Amino acid sequence: MDTVITAIKPGGAADRDGKLRIGDIILSINGQPCRGQTLNQISSHLTNPKIEAFVVLQRKTPSSQDTTLNGNISQLPYGDTSIDGVHDIVELTRDENHSLGLSIVGGIDHCSHPFGVNNPGIFVSKIATNSPAALCGKLRIGDRILSVNKETVEKATHGDAIKALKNSGKHLVLTIRHEPQPKGLQEVHFTRRLNQPIGLNICGGIHSPPANMNDLTDEGIFIEKIEKDSVADESGKLRVGMRILEINDDSLLGCKQI
Numbered sequence: 001m002d003t004v005i006t007a008i009k010p011g012g013a014a015d016r017d018g019k020l021r022i023g024d025i026i027l028s029i030n031g032q033p034c035r036g037q038t039l040n041q042i043s044s045h046l047t048n049p050k051i052e053a054f055v056v057l058q059r060k061t062p063s064s065q066d067t068t069l070n071g072n073i074s075q076l077p078y079g080d081t082s083i084d085g086v087h088d089i090v091e092l093t094r095d096e097n098h099s100l101g102l103s104i105v106g107g108i109d110h111c112s113h114p115f116g117v118n119n120p121g122i123f124v125s126k127i128a129t130n131s132p133a134a135l136c137g138k139l140r141i142g143d144r145i146l147s148v149n150k151e152t153v154e155k156a157t158h159g160d161a162i163k164a165l166k167n168s169g170k171h172l173v174l175t176i177r178h179e180p181q182p183k184g185l186q187e188v189h190f191t192r193r194l195n196q197p198i199g200l201n202i203c204g205g206i207h208s209p210p211a212n213m214n215d216l217t218d219e220g221i222f223i224e225k226i227e228k229d230s231v232a233d234e235s236g237k238l239r240v241g242m243r244i245l246e247i248n249d250d251s252l253l254g255c256k257q258i
Helices: 013-017 039-047 158-166 231-235
Strands: 025-029 055-060 066-068 087-093 102-106 122-127 144-148 171-177 200-204 221-226
Touching: 102 158, 144 158
Parallel strands: none
Antiparallel strands: 025 055, 055 066, 087 171, 102 122, 122 144, 144 171, 200 221
16 A cells, blocks of 8 residues: 655744655655554654655656656755745744754855855855744745844844854844745755665865856866766756755755865
8 A cells, every 4th residue: 555645744844945845755765664563653653843845756747657757857945935035034942952053154255156156245154953933934045145133134244143043042033035045956866775876976165166167266066077877867857067065954055076
């Protein structure tokens, strides 16, 4: 019997992610096939708060043909495009032992590609899972931070913006603007066997030779080479020169090669 999504909890992780739909057939969760498992076993995989679930599913297309959403590409931005350019107030509270779960890139002295190329500023570069920044449900990668506790950071250096966030106290109020998502933003999903290499060589990153010859200030991570017959090659969706923004929800903005 197929495992079919019949409801999505409003405000839950699946709802905020925006990729699952009612009627989707779940094929596997974190590499474990759903066929042969009980409903309780499947539910435990999805509700375990200690893990991030990687779900492979099947969806009926308008042509009624089956499409396995694994190795396929979809035009899914990080957030709803209808809020592009909209200002918002975000209130966050942290406890003594945990951070806000928010990372930034940019500043008048620091690049923030692909955001703010022609209009520098401070941008959200990473939102940690289950952190106050994630649970508020109002932030997405690429949001421009205009002020921190009413202190403007629009013309701040990168260091000054970090200080403003760290010295904000237990309660933090951000004024943000939801910036338009980069053109051509896409998600590519594929599965590899245990210890199987992806087959990607990358270039760029901070403190490395620039990979974007059209803009030498760009510190982004780009695909330099795709190994033949590798997982990346077999997906058919990746190309040399593509910018990688994140991998499995881990942002690569402001990262360096290891």
